[in-house]
Amino acid sequence: MAVVLIALAGASLGVGAARLQAGDPMSALVLSVSRIPRMLAAVLTGAALAVAGVVMQQIVRNRFVEPATAGSPEAAAAGLLAVTLIAPHAPLWVKMVVAAASALAGAALFVVLIRRLPPHEIFLVPLAGLVLSGVVGAGVTFIAWQADLMQYVSIWMLSGEFSGVIAGRYELLWIGGAAAALAWVAADRFAILGLGPDAATALGLSPRAVIRFGLLVVALVTAMVVVSVGMIPFVGLIVPNLVSRMMGDNLRASLPVVALSGAILVLASDLVGRLIIYPYEVPAGIILGVFGAAAFLGLLWRGDRHVH
C-alpha cells in the first residue's frame, strides 16, 4: 500500500498544466510552491479525514457515520462565516480557532442528539446526522446568501478541491494530521469505547473523557480541512468500513492502514479530477461523491451478515 501511495504521489507531482523539466529553475519553483504542497495537502486531508471517521464511528458506535455527514463541516463553516462577517480581517489563526470550536459544538450536538434515539435503530443515527447537516447548512446558506458570500460557503461545505493549494495556504492541515496521530496514540481507548459504555467503565475507562477527546480530534480535523481545502465527503465513511471489513476494528493495528488508505483515496480522486477534463479540473470531492458513493453502496449490499 505504501508503494501505491508513493506511486500516486509521484504521479501527482508530475501532473499539471505546466510541464516540468529537470534543472529548470521555473520547474523547481512550480514543484515547491504548487505541486508538492498540493500532494501533501491531499495526503494529509485523506489520512486525517479517514481517521476522524473511525473516531466518530467509535464514539457513536455506528458504522454509517462520518464527520461530513454529521453536521461538523457545516458547523465549522458557520463559525468561519461568523468570523468573516464580524471580523473580516481577523488573522488566519483566529478563523481556525473559531472554526474548530464551532465544529466541536456541531459534533457534540450530534452526539447529544443521537443519545436520545432508540439504541438499536442503527440507521436512524446517520439519518439524524444528515438532517442535522442539512439544517445547519441551510442556516449558513441563508446568511451567506444575504451577505453575498455564497462563493466561499459552497466551497467550504459542498466540494473540497485542491486546485487552490499553494505553499503557505495548506499548512494548517498539518494540525489535522497531528490530531489524527494523537488519535492513534489513544487507539486502544477508542477501541474500548467501541465495546460500549458499560464495558468501557468496567475496564476502568471514563467513556466521557474518551468521547470528549475523540470529539476534539474530529473537530480539529474537520475545521482544518474545511479552512484549507473545503469538505471532502465519504472518505471518513468508505475507508473505515473497507478496512474494518478486511482486518477488523482492533484500532492499534488498523488505524495506520486507515490513514494510508484515506491518503491514497483522496490523492487518487484529486488525480482523476485533474486528468478527466485536462487541463481543467473537477473537484476531488465531486469525484468522490460519485465513485465513493458507488463503492459504499456496493459495500452496503454485499455481505449482509455483517450489517446487524
Place this chain on the structure above:
Amino acid sequence: MIEVEGLSFDIRGVPILKSADLRLEPGKITALIGPNGAGKSTLTRLIARIEPPPKGRVRVNGLDVATTLSDRLAREMAFLGQQTYLASRLRVRELVAFGRWPHCHGRPGPADRAAVDQALTDFDLETLADRFVETLSGGQAQRAHLAMAVTQQTPWLILDEPLNNLDLAHARALMAHLARLRDAGGSVLIVLHDLNFAAGWADHIVAMKDGAIVAEGPVEEVVTTARLSDLYETPISVSAHQGRPLVLHHI
C-alpha cells in the same frame, strides 16, 4: 468485602432501588435472585459503578466507588452486564485481550498474554480465537465476553445473568469455573434466574423484590418452599437432592 449502605436509585421518579443495605463476604459465590423488575441488575450496575453515583454508598474492598478512580476499581472488580451487543468487528482473542487493559494499558507483557490464552482455554474458545465475534453464535459470543471479564483477574467478579444463551454444558462449565475461582480465593456476585443453578452452586443467596432486599443467607435458609413461593408469588416446591436444595415448579 462489598459494603452497600442506604443505596437508592430511581429512573424519572420511579424507585428502582429503595435504600438497600448489604454486606457481601469475600471468598464466596453470592447469587442474586428475585422476580423481574426486582432491581437485581440495577444493584449490580451500581456496585460496578456503571450507573452514575446514586444516593447511598458502595465500597468494594474498602474503596468508595463514587470517589475512587475508575481505573483503580477495574483492578478490584470485573463486570459483565446483560447487554453485550458489539458494534466493533473484533476477533475473539482481541476482545478477550481488552480484559487486560486495567493491568497493562495497551502494552501487554508475557503475563497478560498468558492470562488471555488461559481464559481462551477455560472457556473452550481456542478454536474460535481468530474468528470475528459477530460471526459467532449467541452462546459462543457470550463465552467470549465472559472470558474477557475473567481475564481481568480481579478479586471480585460481578456477572448479570451470565447464563444467557449458554447451553447446559457450557452453563455448568461456567459455574464450575466460578467455583474454582472461589476456591482460589476469589469472590463472585452473580445474578441468576435459574434457581437450581443458584441452589446448586452458590454459597450465599440474596433475594430481592420490588427494589428491596427481602432475604439473605446461606442457600439452605433462603431456598425454601415458603420463601421462594412468596418471592415469586407462584407455587414452587423445594426438595433436596444430594445435600443441596432442588427447586421444582411443575406442581
Place this chain on the structure above:
Amino acid sequence: MVAALVVFLAMLWLFQGLGEGNWRFVLALRATKLASLALVAASVGVATVLFQTVAQNRILTPAIMGFDALYLLIQSLAVTGLGTIGFASLPTGAKFLLEAMLLTGVSVALFGALLGRASAETIGRTILTGMILGVMFRSGAVLLGRLLDPNEYAIVQQASFANFSRPAGGTLGWAALLALPALAVSHWLGPQLDVLGLGRDRAISLGSAHRRMVIGVLALVAVLTAVSTALVGPVAFFGLIVAGLAHALLPGARHRALLAGAALLAMALLISGQWAFERVLGLRATLSVVIEFAGGLFFLVLLLRGRVR
C-alpha cells in the same frame, strides 16, 4: 378551510399592490407564476405522501431518496448522450416529456428493486441506500455539468437549491399535462393506497396486487417529481414538512383526504412563503433554504419524539 385559505392566498398573490399601469401584463405574469407554484406544491405534497405509503416510513421523501437529483442527472445525461442527434434542439415540451419518461423508467427500476427487497429488518439499509444515491446523483449531475462546461460554477448551486422566483415558464403547460392526470390517478387510487398502507403482508392477504401497486405508485412519484424539479429545481425537505403536517392535522385519515390535504397545505405554504419572501421581505436568499432549515428542524423533532418509524 385550508382550501379557502389557498383561494385567499391566490387572490392576495394576484391582486396585491397591483398598480394602474400595465396591469394586464403583470396579472398574466403573476398568474403563470401562481400556477407554477400551485402545481409544484401539489406535486411535491402528493408525491411525498405516496412515497411514504409505499416505503412504509414517515421519514423518506422522494427528495431524500434522490429522485430530484436523478432527474437533474438524467437531464445532463440526455444532453451529453443525445446531443449528437439533436436532442438539445428538440422543442421544450418534447424534451421535458422525454426526460420525465426516462426518470420514470429509471426510478421505477431502481427504487422498485430497492423497495421490493426491503423487509422489516432491512428498511434501514434501504433508507441509507436512498440517501447515498441522492448524494451520488447530485455529485454525478455536477460532474457531468463540469464535463460539459468546465468553467460553469453555478451548476453546483443549481443542483442544490430550488428557485421559486423564476419558474421555467415554457415547460408549465407540458408539466401540467403530466401532473394533472397523475394527481387524478393518485386520487382515484386512494382506497387501494389505504390497503397498501397496512403493510406488504396484510395488503397481500387482503388481495392487493402489491407488487404492481408499488411500481405504479413509484411511477406516479417519478412523474410528479419530474414536474416539480423541472419547474423549480430540487426542493429538499419541503415534501417532508407537508406530509408530516398532513399526517399530524388529519390523524388516521384515508388517503383521499390525506392527498388532498397535503396538496392544499403545500400550496398554502409555498404561496404564502414566496409572497412573504418576494413582496414583503424582499429577501435575496431563496425560500427553499428556509424550507430546508425549518423542515430539517421539524424532522429532527419527529425523530427525537420517536414518531418516525
